[in-house]
Amino acid sequence: MWTLLSLFISCLQLYLINAYEFTFELPDNKKNCYFRLIDKGTESKFEFQVISGGNYDVDLTINGPGERGKELVLFSLRQKQFESFKWISNISGEYSACFNNEFSSFSHKIIYFDWVSGEEETFGGKHPGPVNHPLTMMESASETIHDNLNEITEHQTHYKLSEASGRIFGEELNNRVTVLSLSETLAILIIGVGQIVVLRNFFTDKQGGR
Template sequence: MEKVWLLVAVAASVLARAAAVELTFELPDNAKECFYEEIEKGTECTLEYQVVTGGHYDVDVLVEGPARQILYREIKQQYGQFQFTPDHTGTYQVCFSNEFSTFSHKLIYVDFQVGDEPQLPGVGEHFTAMTQMESSSQKVHENLNSIIDYQTHHRLQEAQSRKRAEDLNERVLFWAVGETLGILVIAVGQVMILKNFFADKKSNQAAY
């Protein structure tokens, strides 16, 4: 298994029935990377992924259950989302494959949510209705989580756009260097041709 480079963030919390993993890793060419998670029966799970940079921005994705049954498979996808509720408790694996690429490295963002998000400490721990302060705190917490999600997607879009701009700038630079060399070669060739032309004319006049 290749080494995983964490570039954006890694947040992992294992609770009674809730866990979350958010990371960005580099997937080399001709490589396959798998992640494993122990999930209980009936726990709602959500997988979200996106190819940030590399090649044609595509990757093969596979989600398998404990009995190696295929729950989700996509070929050469740039981004996607998959929600499922396991029927059996066990170890589930999510695999990303770049084996079809011979030279392009991929940068992939993964957000794997397992179970519901735990409530704030002290909120929801009693059987009475929440107070106005508790309701406000819960609302602020949900809004902050939404802001974090928006920021994450904006960072991914910014990274993708920056990579495309850098690739375009590199291509323009190479094209400009090629044109400059072509102009220099043509200029030198024209000078040499004109020089030989006048040299031949002087030789002919001298012969007469």
């Protein structure tokens, strides 16, 4: 279990052209915020999932710059396991995503999130936009393969998260069953020894009475 946890806690923080994804541990009674600069008119997508810990829930608030320098709350959720948002920034500035686990007094959470801003570069490093010349068959095929690979990567990420969440839940359940079984075994031994002692004392008293 610890190997799997350390694998996700030390998961690569991947900085792509316009996106990054991160897996981190959020202790109980703690709050973590992540920031990035986004230009006006940029479309952004934020997705998160609680992999393990407690009831698999966390509070999330996404903030952005407002008028006169005030911070504006774009989205706010309470005790959710996973969610996905899309928005277009009206103002250029610093945006933040804050995860809050202050409602939990003992459960650490492991959380994955993916934050994409803007359009991804096309295959070959060219930015999307109007093309001045028709694409060749090779370029068109490359674009299609590139899009399909991106989609496959996204599906693989979700499958890995689901597998990790199920694995951790299974191991926690196994530990609980093991502890419960040991407790029941110990209780049976104590009750058995107690019954033997009581019966022995009972017959000893009778023999003494004669």
